[in-house]
Amino acid sequence: MTSQMTGAPGAQPLLQMTGIVKEFPGVRALDGVDLDVRAGEVHCLIGQNGAGKSTLIKVLSGFHHPDGGTIAWDGEEASFSTPAKAIDRGVATIYQELDLVPHLDVAENVFLGHEVSRAGFTHRHRAYERVRELLARLGHPEISPTRIVGELSPAKQQIVSMARALSRNTRLLILDEPSAVLDQEEVTNLFRVIRDLAAANVAVVYISHRLEEIREIGDRITVLKDGRTVATGLAVADTPTSELIRLMTGRSIQYVFPPRAERGPDLGGPVLEVRGLGLAGVFTGVDLTVRAGEIVGLAGLVGAGRSEILETVYGARRASTGTVAVDGKVLRRGSVGHAVRAGIGLAPEERKSQALLLDEAVYKNITVSTMARFARLGFLDQREERRRALELTRSMDVRPDGVTRAANTLSGGNQQKVVLARWLLRDCRVLLLDEPTRGVDVGARSEIYQLIRSLADRGVAVVVVSSEIDEVLGLADRVLVVREGEVVHESAATAIDEAGVLDLVMEGRVPA
């Protein structure tokens, strides 16, 4: 809950955007957006994928020049035509895809573009000192200013990004889905930092898909839909969640988890059997059996080794110990090709960089793992490919319709459906899903859940990794809790609640 005053009524906003329009060839990304942000408040910006949030922050940080509308800064009309101008005014943005230079060290990244120097010579010691102060303020004194940024975890990279923002005289801090790369503990730390900043009269624009976070940190909310502001300045405390969902979607829905199969103990036989699987330095001794029709969830913090377990099962990483077997057949270690042929499919965490060929047509993305099936002597039957792909996308309700459009024209949720369709087409026996709803908007989530459950009902053995505990608990039949590379708990999903899982992942304690 916020204890802070959100500025007196009538107080002049730090930033006032009115009727902002931004057009790209063929798309009107922003179509009249209003937003006012006051100093010292945490202003949440919500909306589905494609609502225009990213474009809006790019306008604010000087990357895009708006085609219409006005921006007032401190009550005066101002232009944010270049990133340099935005930075000079004190706008700092923490992007979803972090914009750090991986080969430089922490201090060099923090002061990139405004190096601590005298007469052109960089002043290393002073820089290191200041970075240490900043990192301590951000609750991470353990990060060394001399560490190479590329070696840090995404969560720590975000801290570095924050340090960079703080190293300037920041008056408006924009955070684009900052919690996506963070685990619960990190989020708590992030919120503490945000509260400190707001108390120091910095205005914060917080973008998130997670409504519960907004409840916790936000003061006011602006809702975007289809490039327009549909509501602005809603007080967080007085606006029910159902109202926000209605504004964002035009529909009233909640996260609805599909009912579990009623079969109970007489599920199919074991399909995926993992025995003593280990990856040196990451995780050890993982045992996992998934039966046909079962969904097993892996809960745990980011960095606990969940994604690595999936990738090792899939052969994308070479296991140092243990075996993976599908239908009793042991797979060759470290061979994705072998795993795929044995019937395993993976929907990786980073959809865009690990799963999709963004510039390519949807149908090519779907058939990429089954190409040989459409080929005779290497020649592809593209009509058949398109026909099968269209059948699948229609049955999964991928929107917009049509399989010849490029994959990057689809929203996150629909892209995820395309990845699922790929494995569906392969009739895979085992499906490994890493953060299946990351970047998927509220409306499409339930559809993805439904789809995963229907896959299981068809006899697929499913393993789901998610940072959102309620998602694991709601979707899975059985839950494994992973902590620092070890499975610390296994039970039916209904036998443990969110607090219990949280306790396990944080403390490793067995719930009372």
Place this chain on the structure above:
Amino acid sequence: MSHDTARVERAALETDREYNPALALLRTSVGRNAGLVVALALICVVGAVSAGDRFTSTDNALTVLRLAATIGVVSIGMTFVIIGGGIDLSVGAIVALSSVWCTTLASQQFAEDSHWTMMVLIAILVGAGCGLVNGLLIAYGNIVPFIMTLAMLASARGLAEIISDKKTQILGAKGTDVSGFKDFFNREILGVDVSIWIFAIVAVIGWVLLNRTTFGRRTVAVGGNPEAARLAGINVKRHTVYLYVLVGVCAGIAALLLVARTTTGSSTHGNLYELDAIAAVVIGGTLLTGGRGTIVGTVLGVLIFSTLTNIFILNNRSFSEQSLFKGAIIVAAVLLQQRLASRSTTT
């Protein structure tokens, strides 16, 4: 409510590339290639105006195509490597090595006893072998393509110099009978040289391979997003090896065309072919970062360059002026493509 649905539909239409005729066309490969055709036509107009009949004659057209054939074959192979996310700087050196190796063979006793197609086989095998070395070291040795093929550029030409003792090896100089080889390559079919036919056949095979086969689809996937390709179950490393073997084979074929045209094998053959080929591929709209490109574009790129060279020669302009102009064209073409590319990616 109906207003809402209308909005959604409109948004769907607006984000759909197929519904923006003018811009969408320029973004598609067909549209880009149409642009290249227009450019080539303009260049031909310049040629016709400045050189008149000497340019427009059928003979001259054949000269242009003959000029295009050798570099064209190399460029087709280069297109695959670049779409697959790599680069091959060693093609020129491979051409030299292949030419020397197969003409050495032809000047030895061995050639007496075997059919002339042995030369063809040797040239192609030498090319494939160099490509295999490139590919294996790039894929499994994790050497950056630029560096690996730079090393091959130096080594292959060095080896060619050693084998030939830096001398130009004239076909059949030692009295060996190479008439079969000469007859085959100097023949005309339907009034068109065999070398031009070979270029055409390689281009057609390249097009089919890229657009209609699993090999082509995998090439695009590997170049466009290697991680996604790997996680989709494609053997990225093996495919990378295939790509370098493919460009090596193309270099071998180009060496044969060059040997037939000049009746020599030399360690200086194919000098700077790598740059001409890369230039043609880039002009043709293939992204140097991989994942996108067309064979038709590459063929047009090759034709644009060879036509320009021809016009410069007909007008008695120097080679230096030609090079200067070539550079300008490359920059202009890339600038234009970047414009189109940036328009198509912003959302």
